[in-house]
Amino acid sequence: xxxxxxxxKFIKALHLKKFRQKYNKFIAEGEKIVGELLLQDxxxxxxxxALAEWVEKNTSRGNFFSSPVHVVNEQDLKLISQFSTPNxxxxxxxxxxxxxxxxxxxDWSLYLDGLQDPGNVxxxxxxxxxxxxxxxxxxxxxxxxxxxxxLQATMGAFLRVNWIEMSLETVHTAYPxxxxxxxxxxxxxxxxxxxxxxxxxxxxNEGQGVSAAAQALVNQQVAIAAPVGSxxxxxNAGVATGILCAAIRRQV
Amino acid sequence: xxxxxxxxKFIKALHLKKFRQKYNKFIAEGEKIVGELLLQDxxxxxxxxALAEWVEKNTSRGNFFSSPVHVVNEQDLKLISQFSTPNxxxxxxxxxxxxxxxxxxxDWSLYLDGLQDPGNVxxxxxxxxxxxxxxxxxxxxxxxxxxxxxLQATMGAFLRVNWIEMSLETVHTAYPxxxxxxxxxxxxxxxxxxxxxxxxxxxxNEGQGVSAAAQALVNQQVAIAAPVGSxxxxxNAGVATGILCAAIRRQV
Numbered sequence: 001x002x003x004x005x006x007x008x009k010f011i012k013a014l015h016l017k018k019f020r021q022k023y024n025k026f027i028a029e030g031e032k033i034v035g036e037l038l039l040q041d042x043x044x045x046x047x048x049x050a051l052a053e054w055v056e057k058n059t060s061r062g063n064f065f066s067s068p069v070h071v072v073n074e075q076d077l078k079l080i081s082q083f084s085t086p087n088x089x090x091x092x093x094x095x096x097x098x099x100x101x102x103x104x105x106x107d108w109s110l111y112l113d114g115l116q117d118p119g120n121v122x123x124x125x126x127x128x129x130x131x132x133x134x135x136x137x138x139x140x141x142x143x144x145x146x147x148x149x150x151l152q153a154t155m156g157a158f159l160r161v162n163w164i165e166m167s168l169e170t171v172h173t174a175y176p177x178x179x180x181x182x183x184x185x186x187x188x189x190x191x192x193x194x195x196x197x198x199x200x201x202x203x204x205n206e207g208q209g210v211s212a213a214a215q216a217l218v219n220q221q222v223a224i225a226a227p228v229g230s231x232x233x234x235x236n237a238g239v240a241t242g243i244l245c246a247a248i249r250r251q252v
Numbered sequence: 253x254x255x256x257x258x259x260x261k262f263i264k265a266l267h268l269k270k271f272r273q274k275y276n277k278f279i280a281e282g283e284k285i286v287g288e289l290l291l292q293d294x295x296x297x298x299x300x301x302a303l304a305e306w307v308e309k310n311t312s313r314g315n316f317f318s319s320p321v322h323v324v325n326e327q328d329l330k331l332i333s334q335f336s337t338p339n340x341x342x343x344x345x346x347x348x349x350x351x352x353x354x355x356x357x358x359d360w361s362l363y364l365d366g367l368q369d370p371g372n373v374x375x376x377x378x379x380x381x382x383x384x385x386x387x388x389x390x391x392x393x394x395x396x397x398x399x400x401x402x403l404q405a406t407m408g409a410f411l412r413v414n415w416i417e418m419s420l421e422t423v424h425t426a427y428p429x430x431x432x433x434x435x436x437x438x439x440x441x442x443x444x445x446x447x448x449x450x451x452x453x454x455x456x457n458e459g460q461g462v463s464a465a466a467q468a469l470v471n472q473q474v475a476i477a478a479p480v481g482s483x484x485x486x487x488n489a490g491v492a493t494g495i496l497c498a499a500i501r502r503q504v
Contacts, residue, residue, distance in 0.1 A: 119371075123488055132481035160483040191502050227501050229384035231412040235494065236375055242491035243498045249479050250443050 003049070003076045011049075011080040011092060017144045024095050026146035030087035036156045038067060042096050043159070049080060050089040067091070082148035095146070099162055104175040105198050108133050108248055111168055111180075113214050114141030114205040115237065121145075122153020123238035124203065129157035131245040137164045137171060139214070141205070168214045171200060179219045182210045183244055185234070187221030190247040201248070203241050255301070255328045263301075263332040263344060269396045276347050278398035282339035288408045290319060294348050295411075301332060302341040319343070334400035347398070351414055356427040357450050360385050360500055363420055363432075365466050366393030366457040367489065373397075374405020375490035376455065381409035383497040389416045389423060391466070393457070420466045423452060431471045434462045435496055437486070439473030442499040453500070455493050 013019035014027045025046065028034050031054065037043050045067040052071050077086045102109075110128055115121050121143050128136050143150060145163045172180065182202040202218065204210035210218070224235065224243050235243070265271035266279045277298065280286050283306065289295050297319040304323050329338045354361075362380055367373050373395050380388050395402060397415045424432065434454040454470065456462035462470070476487065476495050487495070 123491060126484050126488065127491060129484035130476075130478055130482055130487050132479045132483070134481075155484065155486075157484050191498075224382075224498060225501075226382055227384045229386075230382055231384070232378050232381035232407065232409050234407075235382050236378065236490065238488065239375060239379060239491055239494035242487065243494050246443075246476060246495045246498065249477075 003070070003072060003080070008076070008079050011090070014092065015082050015148070017147070020095075020144070020146050026093055026095055026151075027082060027148065028091045028093050028151060029081060029083065029089065029148065030152065031089060033151060033156055034089045034091045036159055037091060037093060040159055044094040045091050046094060047092045048089060049077065049091070051077060054088040083152075102135050102162060102164065104135075104171055104178050104200065106134075107198055109135045109137055109171075109200045110241065110245075111137045111139055111171070111200050111202045111214070112142045113139045113168070113202050113211050114208070115203065116141070116143055117206055117237070118143050118147045118149035119153045120206065120237045121147075122150045122155075122157075124241050125150075125154040125157040125161050125163070127238070127242045127245050128161045129154075131249045133161070133245060133248075135162040135164055137166050137168075137200070139167055139211075168200070168202070168217055172217050180214075180217050181220045181222050182214065182218045183223065183240055184210065184221040185223060187223035189225035190222040190244055191225065191250070193220070193222065195248050195250075199248075201244060203237060206237055255322070255324060255332070260328070260331050263342070266344065267334050267400070269399070272347075272396070272398050278345055278347060278403075279334060279400065280343045280345050280403060281333060281335065281341070281400065282404065283341060285403060285408055286341045286343045288411055289343060289345060292411055296346040297343050298346060299344045300341060301329065301343070303329060306340040335404075354387050354414060354416065356387075356423055356430050356452065358386075359450055361387045361389055361423075361452045362493065362497075363389045363391055363423070363452050363454045363466070364394045365391045365420070365454050365463050366460070367455060368393070368395055369458055369489070370395050370399045370401035371405045372458065372489045373399075374402040374407075374409075376493050377402075377406040377409040377413050377415070379490070379494045379497050380413045381406075383501045385413070385497060385500075387414040387416055389418050389420075389452070391419055391463075420452070420454070420469055424469050432466075432469050433472045433474050434466065434470045435475065435492055436462065436473040437475060439475035441477035442474040442496055443477065443502070445472070445474065447500050447502075451500075453496060455489060458489055 020026050028037050037045055048067050048069045049072045055071055080090050179196050179199045202210055202214050272278050280289050289297055300319050300321040301324045307323055332342050431448050431451045454462055454466050
């Protein structure tokens with residue numbers, strides 16, 4: 001059955017942050033992410049719109065169908081998808097209830113200081129998930145977690161890593177004893193530093209780097225040492241974050 | 253002056269690998285990459301097509317203009333560009349003469365085992381450049397270096413890192429003593445291993461991993477250890493390569 005104009009209009013509204021905030025819902029897309037969401041207790045999947053082939057393939061997994069599933073044709077899927085080549089299934093999901101206030105004195109956190117590139121932000125969540133870094137703090141100006149490209153790049157990591165929208169000042173005021181490190185070109189080689197049990201690592205904006213407001217709270221600038229003969233001016237924000245997290249988690 | 257139909261047709265042909273091979277030329281785009289190319293001795297920039305603002309800004313840099321510069325309007329730039337939002341300048345460049353056969357016994361090489369994603373391949377060249385890894389070997393099935401998105405993602409690193417199209421079998425036959433490592437989920441934690449002075453590190457295809465042909469030549473499978481509590485199934489190929497290169501270059 002074809003989707004109604006109102007349904008299409010509602011789903012397309014959720015492509016925009018403004019309406020995701022207004023309705024407190026978001027869109028999840030693709031076999032992997034929707035599949036994982038349907039297995040989670042803390043996400044309420046309101047509606048699933050999927051090609052017949054996806055529904056058939058998943059019929060054996062009974063728990064998938066506690067959410068209403070609508071079979072749609074390829075044309076309608078394309079209308080409601082945020083991607084030019086949709087991946088079989090689109091779901092409308094309630095944003096989860098906020099988790100309890102985290103304990104920043106327990107383990108490391110990443111602080112995204114106005115990161116703009118959705119691919120970078122999603123990749124960083126995936127890195128945090130891999131290295132069991134329990135939370136990522138999105139500072140002012142950081143792209144919305146529920147942006148389609150962010151969710152896609154997380155490969156499902158947003159289901160496990162705690163995403164918190166908060167300024168560094170707020171974190172620091174509540175946890176003044178937790179060290180704040182920033183990734184900076186001139187910083188100290190992170191592989192040469194002793195790693196505290198807890199800390200906040202700031203990843204600066206792709207173009208502007210670490211903001212003045214955040215810099216004022218930094219205890220230690222860290223960097224990835226480049227050997228003699230290095231030519232590149234910098235590393236991509238996702239790659240740099242991966243290496244810094246590996247250094248934080250290394251077994252010495 | 254507007255560009256002729258033949259000029260537009262020729263430049264657009266170079267958007268395709270087939271014609272880049274036929275004419276032995278490629279397209280470089282954007283202020284950063286074209287700017288760097290014009291300062292290099294080993295690249296012959298045949299023609300530059302740029303907005304008036306780019307030409308005015310660069311008039312003071314005399315050496316830029318040993319290549320013919322054509323002022324184009326935004327419409328023509330858009331016609332010849334490979335991007336939907338072109339960045340001021342497009343250049344037609346001769347592919348460089350092949351460098352002398354490299355000495356694989358000298359330092360590390362990365363081997364791309366059929367990598368398909370242009371962003372990953374460009375990012376990996378940028379990582380090699382940062383860590384002064386002198387060469388990247390593109391195995392069969394790997395995306396073309398001169399693909400627009402690969403060049404863009406390198407941020408200019410392709411000017412410094414030697415790109416070699418060659419199979420792993422050919423490398424191994426010539427340098428049987430050089431150890432071959434592969435990045436594999438079940439491999440040994442690379443931070444726990446002594447690092448030889450030279451080696452080849454295989455990065456597998458995004459979906460299929462390391463090919464059977466390459467696996468047959470592997471001496472050591474290596475991995476990035478995930479701590480207790482890790483949730484992600486994998487890391488992005490670029491991020492994983494960055495961490496593995498950091499491990500290879502670490503000062504212990």
